[in-house]
Amino acid sequence: MLATPSFSVNVKFKPLFSSDTRYKHLWGGRARGGSHAATDYFLFLITKKEYFRGLFVREIFGDIAGSLFQDFKDRLNVQVEAGNLNEDDFTINESKKTILYKPTGNTIISKGFKSASSKSSAKLKSIAGITHVLIEEAEEVDESDFNKLDDSIRTNKIENIEIIMLFNPPGKNHWIMKRWYNLMPAVSSVGTEIEGWYRASPKTNPDLLSIHTTFLDNLKNLNSKTISKYHQYGDPESPMYNEDFYYRDVLGLVSEGAKGRIYKKVKPCTAAEYDALPYEPFYGLDFGFYPDPVAFAEHKRHNNTLWSKQLIYEQELTNQQLAERIKLVIRHPNSPIYADSAESKSIQELIDERLNVYGAVKGPDSVDFGIKKLQGLTWYITEDSTDFWFENQEYKYQLGADKLPTGKPIDKHNHLKDEARYAVITHEIYGGGERSTGRRN
Known part of the structure; x- marks a missing residue:
């Protein structure tokens, strides 16, 4: 006769414990009890008579030892000490991080998406027959790695396969948010909107169970000092006050983007609205190959308003291929294209392809000057310019020791932002004047 664990859930x-959805999200703030509930659930499943093959998975295999694997052993010890389970019924392999429940043959194995901290991809072998997956810190997992795992899990042993994901709130542009959630502006306790933060609600999806919790849902398992500390993070009068940590890690809100974001007031417009604008277009070009993409966009400007539309954002394009791509997407072949003047050879090759390319104006402090120029404009970007919007969220200033923006941009996630800077500054100064394949000062 099988032993019967008793859970206080x-x-x-x-x-x-009752939903049969494929995807189950346990997420939110710290100390919410999600890992405890998930490993209790796996202990519940492995000790049932029904067929069960569980998989613990994290970004790096070695990290499982101190997290899911240890959490499961803690849950088991509680049941053994209560007399509900017999420790001898379990075979635990510490090196391979596997668990066998001998009365039924039900098992749990452990894998990593990456083979080591080098982030080299690992092949998820020996997962045939897996019925339940538990992913910890799912926000660290690449979408492509998740999709490969999701597509590989299949068995005819049970009716419903489950993938349980534990995660802290990622940023607004994270694939988890985009795939499964709608975002609404977060509102404070006094009814005012919290700028830059969102509450996430699951999209209508019969295959998803989303359970969002915070420490406030787990008070009976926390001591008074921990509870006080979490409240102090949100108290402006406390020396422990940390607004970002409080909103994200305590309340489980979703952030607008990286702290120190450079462009905060960009607005969306539809492609139809952009196309209907009666203003002459001009173009910006930032060269790239790999890993940086080439970025090419069309812009329109009237007085202090700028509209932009992404056209090309691709890796590994030669200049010849780039010229052909530009000819396919450009609707106004005689309009000026302002390109990074540091790439004079590339500019000349595009000119040789009969493209109307000009070297962008660059001088002392040109990056800072261009950023301030763009920040001073009312800027609209078309909704379908997905890479433009990603860069808008992720292009940021370096943070100082005080965790505040320094005013020095990080040279990352800025390819479309750079071409926009080249285009706006140079078009304003020269308006498509003298062609230059070099640097203008």
Whole structure:
């Protein structure tokens, strides 16, 4: 006769034990009890008579030892000490991080998406027959790695396969948010909107169970000092006050983007609205190959308003291929294209392809000057310019020791932003004047 563990489950997590959805999200703020509930659930499943093959997975295999694997052993020890389970019924392999429940043959194995901290991809072998997956810190997992795992999990042993994901709130542009959630502006306790933060609600999806919790849902398992500390993070009068940590890690809100974001007031417009604008277009070009992409966009400007539309954002394009791509997407072949003047050879090769290319104006402090110019404009970007919007969220200033922006941009996620800077500054000064394949000062 099988032993029967007894669980005291937080009411918030009870749907985990009864829902048959494929995807189950346990997420939110710190100390919410998500890992505890998930490993309790796996202990519940492995000790049932029904067929069960579980998989613990994290970005790096070695990190499982101190997290999911240890958490599961802690849950087991509680049941053994209570007399509900027999420790001898389990075979635990510490090196391979596997668990066998001998009365039924049900097992749990452990894998990593990456083979080591070098982030080299690992092949997820020996996962045939897996019925339940538990992913910790799912926000660290690449979408492509998740998709490969999701596509590989299949068995005819049970009706419903489950993938349980534990994660802290990622940023607005993270693939988890885009795939499964709608975002609404977060509102404070006094009813005012919290700038730069969102509350996430799951999209209508019969295959998703989303359980969002915070420390406030787990108070009975926390001591008074921990509870006080979490409240102090959100108290402007406390020496522990940390607004970003409080909103993201305590309340489980979703951030607008990286702290120190350079462009905060860009607005969306539709492609149809952009196309209907009666203003002459001009173009910006930032050269790239690999890993940096080439970025090419069309712009329109009237007085102090700028409109932009992404046209090319691709890796590994030769200048010959780039010229052909530009000819395919450009609707106004005689309009000026302002390109990075540091690439004079590339500019000349595009000119030789009968493209109307000009070297962008660059001088002392040109990056800072161009950023301030763009920040001073009312700027619209078409909704379908997905890479433009990603850069808008992720292009940021370096942070100082005080965790505040320094005013020095990080040279990353800025390819379309750079071409826009080249285009706006040079078009304003020269308006398509004298062609230059070199640097203008």
